[in-house]
Amino acid sequence: MLSVKEYQTVSNIQGPLMMVEMVDEAKYGHIVDIELGDGSIRHGQILQVENDKVLVQVFEGTSGIDVKNSKVRFLARPLEFGVSPDILGRVFSGLGVPKDDGPEIIPEKRLDINGQPINPYGRDYPNEFIQTGISTIDGLNPLVRGQKLPIFSGSGLPHDDLTAQLARQATVLGKGEAFAVVFAAMGITFEAAQFFIDDLHNTGAIERAVMFVNLANDPAIERIATPRFALTAAEYLAYDQGMHVLVILNDMTNYCEALREISAARKEVPGRRGYPGYLYTDLATIYERAGRIKGNKGSITMVPVLTMPEDDKTHPVPDLTGYITEGQIILSRSLARQGVSPPTDVLPSLSRLKDKGIGEGKTREDHASLYNQLYAAYARGKEMQELATIMGEAALSDEDRKYMEFANKFEDRYISQDYYENRSVFQTLDLGWELLSMFDNVDLKRIDLQLIEKYMTKYRTGKSKAKEAAD
C-alpha cells in the first residue's frame, strides 16, 4: 500500500469545488478524503490537475469546510465499490456505504465504479424476450434482456407504479434463472423510494435486490456517483455471479442537474439549457453499461426513469437519453387525464431491439405484423379522435369513425391495465387480434393473409353470425 499523503493547503472553495495547492503525485480521477476541523470526513474526486494545483469535487458539498483547518488525503485510487455476494438484500447510500442496520460488507474485491467500456465485438446481441405482463410493453414495445429502455415521464405521472410493476412481473418465458434487481435512487423523495422498497418487501424480492439511495435531501453531488455504484454492483452480479440483473435508475433528470451544477461551478462553456457539452458522453458511460457479453450467462437490463421538465421531449436530458438508449416508453399527461392507466403514449414509444426478440420460437409468429398493424390503425384512429374534437363526430366518414372507435377501444382495453394485472404475452396478442377484428382484410395491409386466417377467425365468426342474425 502506498503511503497516503496529507495536505493542509486548501486555497479556494467555491460551490461544490475545492482547490488544493502544492500537491505532488495527484492523479486525474482519483479520490480524496477531506478531514474537517471537527474530525468528520468528507469524500471528493479529482476533476483536474495542473502542476501542483488540484481541483476536487466534494460529494457531500462544501458547507462547513474551511481553508485553514481542513486536511486533504490523496488516496491514490479511483472511486471503488467493494463487492461480494452479500450485497444482495442490502441498502447503501449514494456513495456505496451501508445504510441499513446490517453488518459491514467484507468485500471479495474492489471495483472501479467507472467500469470499462464493453468491446463491441465482445457483446452478445440481446434477443431474449422478457415478459413484463404489461400489454403496451410486451405487445408493442417488447423488452429484451440486455436492453436499456427508459421511461420518459413527467411530474405527477405514475412512473413509480409502472417501474414497480415491471420489477415485480418481469420474467423470461419458460425459464427460472437467477435474477436480481438493482435500484438506484437519485434525488427522489423518501416516499417514492419507500414505495419501491415496500413493494419489494411485499413480494419477497428484497432478498434479491440491492439498493443505492440518494434522497432529495442528500448531497446533490453524491448523485454523480450513485448510478455508477449501482452499475458496478450490477456488473458484478451479472458477469461474476451469472445473474440476470434489472437496473432501475430513478431519476436521471436529477443526476443531470447535479452534473450541470459541477459544470457551472467550473465555469465551463455550457451547451443547451446550461447542461455541459459532454452530457451525451457522460450519459453514455452510464447507459452503455447495460448489455450482454459473449459466453457469459448474466445480463444487465436497464430501465432509467426520467421526468421531462414541462413534459418536453426535446429537453436535453430526454433528448440525449433517447439518442443513447434502445427506445423509450413515454407517459402522456393527456391520457392520464382521460383516466387511462398506465398512461403509456404508445405512438412515440419505441423498443429498438424488439425485432430480434419476438416471433416464432420467442413469442409467436404473428407478433411483428400484429404490432405494426395495431400501430398503424391506432395512429389513424388517434388522428380521427382529434378531428372529431374539432369538427364533431358527424363530420367523419363511416370508415373514419370506425378507426376512431378502434382507438377508443384500444385505449380502454389494451393500454389500460391494472398495476397488479399480469397479462401473458399470448393474452396480449389475442387481445390485439380481438380489437382488430372490427376491420376487413383490405384494411389490414401489414399482416399476411395466412396469419389473419389463423388468428382472427375465431373473433370474426362471432361477429359475422351476429351480422347474419341482424340481417
Place this chain on the structure above:
Amino acid sequence: MTEKRVGRVVKVAGPVVVAEGMAGARMYDVVRVGQLNLIGEIVELRGDTASIQVYEETTGIGPGEPVLDTEASLSVELGPGLIESIYDGIQRPLDALVEREGEFMSRGSDVPGLNREKKWRFKPTVSEGTKVSPGDIIGEVDETTLMVHKIMVPPDISGTIKSISEGEFTVVDTVAVCVAEDGTEHELMMMQRWPVREPRPISRRLAPEKLLVSGQRVVDTFFPITKGGTACVPGPFGTGKTVVQHQLAKWVDADVVVYVGCGERGNEMTDVLTEFPELKDPRSGEPLMRRSVLIANTSNMPVAAREASVYTGITLAEYFRDMGYTVALMADSTSRWAEAMREISTRLEEMPAEEGYPAYLGARIAAFYERAGRVQCLGSPDREGGLSVIGAVSPPGGDLSDSVVQATLHVVKVFWSLKGELAYQRHFPAIDWLTSYSFYKQYLRGCFEDKDQGREMEKMTGAAMGLLEQESELVEIVRLVGAEALSPRDRLALETARSIREDYLHQNAFHEVDTYTSMEKQYEMLKTVLHFHHQGLEAIQAGAETADIFKLAVREDIARAKYVPQEEIDKIRRIRDTIEQQMKPLHSTAASK
C-alpha cells in the same frame, strides 16, 4: 531508431492533457501519454507546451508523467486484411483485442491494424523492368470471394521495378523492389500507411452520374444518390436513422462498404456484426461481410477516438476507391463526431461559436464530405472509382436549425429528412417526401437498359410526387370541411396518394422479400399503383361511384405487391390486368343507371 522526444505532463482535464518540454513537436503528431502508454494526438502547440487529445480514458494520469512523441501523425495501415475487419476509432482490431484482453476494453493496448502473421497469395500484374509511378497497380490478392485487393505503388514512390515475385507473403514482406531515378531502392510491401486527416491523391475528379441503387423504394425512386454522391439523414431519435443506414449498408450496389459507428449504441454495432456475415449480397449470393469494413467507436468509448473514427473510416474508403472500386461510407452519426470536436474544443478553452461548437465546425464538415466523389484514380491502368458518403445527423430535439444539420446541408446533395410523425405511425423508412430532396434525380433514367422504360419511370415518379403534393393540400381542405366536400377526382387522388404511401413508400426492412426491391420491381410496382389511378379516373368519367372503386378486391393485391418475390415479378404485371377486369363492370353499372 533515433531518440524520440519526451515531454512531461503538467495538466490533466478529462480527455485533454497538457505536456511541456515538447519543443519541435508538430501539430497532429501522435504521442504516448504516461506510464499507461495511452495514445493521444497533439491538437495545440504553445511554445514548448502541447495540448494533447487522448484517445483513452485518462483516470490515473497525473503531472510529471512522461509523454513520448512518435513524430508521426495519426495514420492507418492499408493492405489486405482490411475487409471483414472491425476496428475501433483508431484502427485497433476489436476482435484481436477481445482475444488478448477480454470483453472489456483496457487501456494502452497496441495492436496493429493489419494482421502481421497472416499470409496472402500475391499475384504480380506487372513484370520486372516496368516503369511505375504512384498509384500504379503492381499486383493482386484475392482477399475474399467478393474482393480482389489491388496492390498499388504508394503515393510517394516511382521508378522501375527491379524485382517482383509471386507467392505467399505477409503484409510486411517485400513483394517487389523499385529503383528510383536517383538509384535509391525502395522495397515495396503490400501494406502502406496513410495519415487519416489528409485526403489520398487522385488524378482528377469527375461528375457523379451513376445511381447507387439501394433497393429502398423511397430512396431510389424519389431521392436517389449516386456513386460518388453525398447524402445526409437527419432526424430525431426513434425515426429510424440507423435502420436506414443499415439498409443502405446491406443493399447498395457498391463493391465495398465502410460502416462507421461513431458514438452510437454498442448493441447496434453488435447487430451489424452478427447480421452482416449472415446476410447474402443480392447480386453475388455471398455474405455481405465479405465486402465490408466496420469501425465501431461506441458512445461509451473515449471521445477523442470518436473524433478520429470518421477520418479513419474515410481513409480506408479512399484506399479502396483508389483501386477502382465503388465504395459507400456510412457514418452514424456525424453529430457525435461534431460533439466530440466540441468537447475537445471546450477543454482547449477555445472561443465557441453557435451552441458551443467550435468556429471551424462548418469547415471540418465540408472538408469531410468533399472527400467523397467519382474520380479518375491515380496511376495505371486507367480506372474510375467512386466514394459515396452518407452521414446520419442526430439534431437535438430533431431541430433542423441545429448547427451540424445546417453545416451538412450546405455541402451534401441529397437530403433524406426523417419525420417523427411518420415514425410514430410506423411508416418506415420515415423519409418525408415533401421536404427531402436529391440533386441526382436526372440520373434515375440511366438505371434502365431500355431507354423508354427509363423515361417512363421518370414520368411516373413525377406523377406520383404530384399526387403526394396534392394530397397534402387536400388534407387541409378535409380538415376544414370534411371529406364529403371533395370531388370524386380529388377523392380518388387522396386514395391513390394513400396507396403510394402505404403500398409503395412504406417498406419493411425486416421482411425477407420487402427489404430489397430491384429497380425492375420498383418500376412494375409504381406502374401498377398509377394504373389503378388512371383506370379509376376513367371509371369516374363513366359515372362510377368512388366508394365502389375503393372497394375493389384488387386493391388488396396492389397492397401486397411488395411481398411478391423478384422471381415472380410477372404477378405484379398481372395485377394490372385484374385492375382492368374489375374496373370494367363499374363502367357498365354506371351506364345502366
